Amino acid sequence: MTNEGGGFDLGRWSAAFAVDDSSQPTPPLDLYGAPDARALYDETYENYRSFVNPPLARVMKLSGSPVEVRALGSTIWDQTGKAYLDFAGGYGVFTLGHSHPRVVAAVREQLERMSLSGKTMFSPLLGRLARALAELAPGDCAISFFANSGTEAVEGALKLSRAATGRTKFVATTNAYHGKTVGALAVSGRDAYKTPFGPLLGDVVHVPYGDAAVLSEALRDAAAFIVEPVQGEGGIVVPPPGYLRAARAACDASGAMLIVDEVQTGLGRCGILFGCDRDGIVPDVLVLAKGLSGGVVPIGAFVTRPSVWNAAYAKAPLVHTSTFGGNPLACAAALAALDVLRDEDLVANARARGEQLLAGVRAIAADFPSVVREARGLGLLVGMELRSEGYAGTIVPEMLRAGVTAAWTLNAQRVIRLEPPLVVTAEEIERGLAAVRGAVATAFAKLGVLAETSTTHT
Ligand SMILES: Cc1ncc(COP(=O)(O)O)c(C=O)c1O
Incomplete structure (x- = not known):
């Protein structure tokens, strides 16, 4: 697969994606008409800051949010061509992954x-x-x-x-x-x-x-x-x-x-x-x-x-x-x-991959008990409850840096949700877990032991 060339053939590219092993096929980089990646980022950020939601734009910038330009299956690509495993999954939207052919x-x-x-x-x-x-x-x-x-x-x-x-x-x-x-x-x-x-x-x-x-x-x-x-x-x-x-x-x-x-x-x-x-x-x-x-x-x-x-x-x-x-x-x-x-028998896949994901997050919780209070969930709806909201502010951006999206839950911001598409593979779950582990370790190294905060918001 190459970044060059004219029209984008979704079918041909999906077939390549299906047999992918460790090397992510990269789709043609599409900058929506902007001259380069930086220009697309600046234009989008400025539009958000001036015309969409100024405070949200600043929060997203601080947490390192790039610009999404293309997605397929469990992967989203940003304006630089970097691939992210989508463990936020549109908060549950992408059961079939992105753009199922x-x-x-x-x-x-x-x-x-x-x-x-x-x-x-x-x-x-x-x-x-x-x-x-x-x-x-x-x-x-x-x-x-x-x-x-x-x-x-x-x-x-x-x-x-x-x-x-x-x-x-x-x-x-x-x-x-x-x-x-x-x-x-x-x-x-x-x-x-x-x-x-x-x-x-x-x-x-x-x-x-x-x-x-x-x-x-x-x-x-x-x-x-x-x-x-x-x-x-x-x-x-x-x-x-x-x-x-x-x-x-x-x-x-x-x-x-x-x-x-x-x-x-x-x-x-x-x-x-x-x-x-x-x-x-x-x-x-x-x-x-x-x-x-x-x-x-x-x-x-x-x-x-x-x-x-x-x-x-x-x-x-x-x-x-x-x-x-x-x-x-x-x-x-x-x-x-x-x-x-x-x-595609996705309900069964959600069950199997969900067990794998939950077991993996539980193992991380056991290794970092002062950061992670509990891992829980059902199927591919998994939550990692942190002892302090302070950790979440480091873990989510660290995961993003490592190429995996994740998100807080709206009413409990010290719980990080892991909600990958139901088409997720065992190998992708392992990659996602590696990013979670790395981010938790970084948060612990940076912040040490933080005082516990309350579970939910009022
Ligand atoms: C259980 C539940 N009900 C309703 C909604 C609202 O859905 P929407 O954001 O599409 O309006 C959500 C969104 O997260 C939800 O999780």
């Missing part, structure tokens, strides 16, 4: 036919995607509504539960993350994200995550209990087995809807198809986004039981709609992504 081809094909829906006629791919999700989703969850992001899908699920039950109260969990629109924020944790925007939705009660004993009392007269099978942004927190089963029973007893937010955990991330499969339960509403369309076109969805949909919307089919939700490009991407998930 089958998903890209399906989107290209649809782009030639029609890209967005005219909205006045039936859309064949929307129908097919809803049917495909009905076949995959637990139990009788068979009706899908499509949105464009996780938070929009959560809003839809919250509205549905109010309309279906005629009740208003929501029960959510401490330190949850469901998105940043007003309704989703109201059921999320972390006050810093919420207080500038109050009053949010009234009638929200937060209960400790993983504690089934408090649910029956809290759920009295509630429209819904919204819960993540594993708290992602809350710091990769895995609840005790049976938690969702107890939640299902408490919802049944109180008449509340059980909304399971699988925006981050769904579709193989946890080494099982859905996180709620761990307890074998059927939610009333299953919320999906991130990996649903294979990381190629944004999408969000909630999938619900016909009885719930009809209780809410049988007589009012247009009270909850979205112009772009379920557009043909997103549906084409999602249909192809679901095929790839099955054909």
Whole structure:
């Protein structure tokens, strides 16, 4: 593979990538029309600093963020041609890795036919995607509504539960993350994200995550209990087995809807198809986004039981709609992504590689107990909890320098998430682990023993 030459042949290059061993094939360096790498960096940074988000631009610069220019599989290339293993994985978006050729081809094909829906006629791919999700989703969850992001899908699920039950109260969990629109924020944790925007939705009660004993009392007269099978942004927190089963029973007893937010955990991330499969339960509403369309076109969805949909919307089919939700490009991407998930047996790969990753991070924790407090996770959703947030500020940039991306979790910044694509190989996991180990060792050498900071933010 060479950097020179004209057109870029994704198929040919993907084939080379698939047989790659230690030598990373480097794609043609694409500088988006800038004269050189430095110019592209300067232009992008200045645009962020002046026109996007000035304080964020400075933080990203300080932490050494380069400019992303191309990506395939588990690898992202920056403006200099340096390759990074993507262990942040778009925070769960890149289940199939970046630009999976089958998903890209399906989107290209649809782009030639029609890209967005005219909205006045039936859309064949929307129908097919809803049917495909009905076949995959637990139990009788068979009706899908499509949105464009996780938070929009959560809003839809919250509205549905109010309309279906005629009740208003929501029960959510401490330190949850469901998105940043007003309704989703109201059921999320972390006050810093919420207080500038109050009053949010009234009638929200937060209960400790993983504690089934408090649910029956809290759920009295509630429209819904919204819960993540594993708290992602809350710091990769895995609840005790049976938690969702107890939640299902408490919802049944109180008449509340059980909304399971699988925006981050769904579709193989946890080494099982859905996180709620761990307890074998059927939610009333299953919320999906991130990996649903294979990381190629944004999408969000909630999938619900016909009885719930009809209780809410049988007589009012247009009270909850979205112009772009379920557009043909997103549906084409999602249909192809679901095929790839099955054909490449990615759920099983997530399970095997997840065990390898967690065992590796646990070994690092054992070797550096004054830096790493705990390693935990399910499948390829792994968290490394540090004893102090101070270490995170060194570890993430050090990993980046070593060619591996990683990220903090939004509600627990001393927990570093490792969330590689489900297509990740055993060799890539070892390379990622080597970067984690090197970064932890550097942080310890530089900072020594720091005082412990609290686990979560308020
Ligand atoms: C569990 C969960 N729900 C909802 C969201 C919000 O999704 P989005 O950022 O697409 O709005 C996220 C995002 O991280 C999430 O992890």
